[in-house]
Amino acid sequence: xxxxxxxxxxxLGDIALRALDVLKSADLIxxxxxxxxxxxxxxxxxxxxxxxxxxxxxxxxxxxxxxxLAHGENVALITDAGTPGLSDPGLRxxxxxIQRELPFTIIPGPSSILTALLxxxxxxxxxxxxxxxxxxxxxxxRELRSAADCDETIIFFESPYRxxxxxxACIDVMPDRHLCIARELTKKFEEFRRGIASELLxxxxxxxxxxxxxxxxxxx
Numbered sequence: 562x563x564x565x566x567x568x569x570x571x572x573l574g575d576i577a578l579r580a581l582d583v584l585k586s587a588d589l590i591x592x593x594x595x596x597x598x599x600x601x602x603x604x605x606x607x608x609x610x611x612x613x614x615x616x617x618x619x620x621x622x623x624x625x626x627x628x629x630l631a632h633g634e635n636v637a638l639i640t641d642a643g644t645p646g647l648s649d650p651g652l653r654x655x656x657x658x659i660q661r662e663l664p665f666t667i668i669p670g671p672s673s674i675l676t677a678l679l680x681x682x683x684x685x686x687x688x689x690x691x692x693x694x695x696x697x698x699x700x701x702x703r704e705l706r707s708a709a710d711c712d713e714t715i716i717f718f719e720s721p722y723r724x725x726x727x728x729x730a731c732i733d734v735m736p737d738r739h740l741c742i743a744r745e746l747t748k749k750f751e752e753f754r755r756g757i758a759s760e761l762l763x764x765x766x767x768x769x770x771x772x773x774x775x776x777x778x779x780x781x
Contacts, residue, residue, distance in 0.1 A: 563630055563658050564637045565651060567644040567670030570773070571747035573604055575671045581605060583668055587637040591626055593650060597641045614638065616650050623654045630663045642773070643673055648692045648718055674716055677743035677775035680753045684780055687713035694719050694727060694776070702730050708778050709735040715778040721770040728765065731758035739779040745772040 564583045569575040584590060584602065590611035592598035598611065614622045629636055638645045638654060644667075645651030658665045674690050691708070694717045695701045705727070708715040719727055724742070731740065740761055744752040750772070754761060 562635050563626075563654065563663065563665035564635065564668055565645050565655065565665065566637050566639050566668040567672070568598075568601060568639050568642060569747065570642045570671045570673045570676070571745065571751075573601065575747055576601075576605070577668065577670045580668050580670055581607075583635075583637050584609065584639075586635065588634040589626075589629055590637045590639065591622070591654075593640040593645075598639055601639075614650055614654075619650045619653050623657050626654060627657050627661060627663065630658065631661065643671065644669070647674070647690075671747065673718075673743075673746050673773065673775055676746050677741070677777050678714065678716060680743055680746075681714070681741035681755065681777040681779075683714045683739070683741065683777055685714070687780070688716060689713055690716045692718060694723070696723070698726065698730070701727065702734065705730055705734045709738065709781065712780045714780050717776045717778075719774045719776050721772060721774055724770045724774055724776075725762060725765055727776065728758050728762040732762065735778070738781070741777040741779075742770075743775040743777060744770065746775070748772070 566580050566583055584607050587609055590609050591614035592611050593615045595611060595613050626636055638651055640649040678685060678688055695704055737757060740758060741753060741755045742761060
């Protein structure tokens with residue numbers, strides 16, 4: 562059985578009891594970053610064989626893990642934080658299991674997407690998650706223009722190194738739209754900062770952003 566296990570997005574205390582049971586009983590753990598996951602496993606006293614499974618070796622590793630599953634082993638798939646398959650490796654392996662008719666299940670847990678959405682205070686009736694904003698400025702601006710045309714709440718992941726460029730683009734594309742920057746969710750320095758793009762840009766030009774960032778855009 563393949564277990565797709567959500568892990569804490571920051572605070573280790575958020576891990577689900579079921580997730581701990583699965584990790585303790587798994588024959589093999591496939592982790593996006595074995596060093597990062599090693600900290601999590603050590604914290605909860607879990608000692609299991611585990612291998613790396615990330616975007617650079619996913620094509621090669623997926624068939625290997627499928628063979629483990631085909632031989633009746635229990636494999637737990639985890640990423641550095643959050644749920645595998647959502648802007649992280651995992652979907653390829655799930656599709657392999659579907660194609661081979663191998664059993665799998667999802668162990669839900671903490672979600673930066675939902676945490677940021679609720680913390681923003683924006684409408685939760687209809688929303689869209691669009692993953693990471695493109696690195697190239699032209700593609701990023703096109704993605705933001707598409708978001709500006711939507712009447713639903715839009716959620717993006719963004720790098721702290723590109724946040725000010727993104728906010729500058731938002732000034733041109735959606736100057737009056739309310740935005741929320743959700744940063745370092747569930748961690749010690751968790752922050753929800755709301756405002757229009759010009760206000761947020763001024764703040765983050767004066768206070769260099771750090772950590773994981775979710776950008777939430779209110780609907781039009």
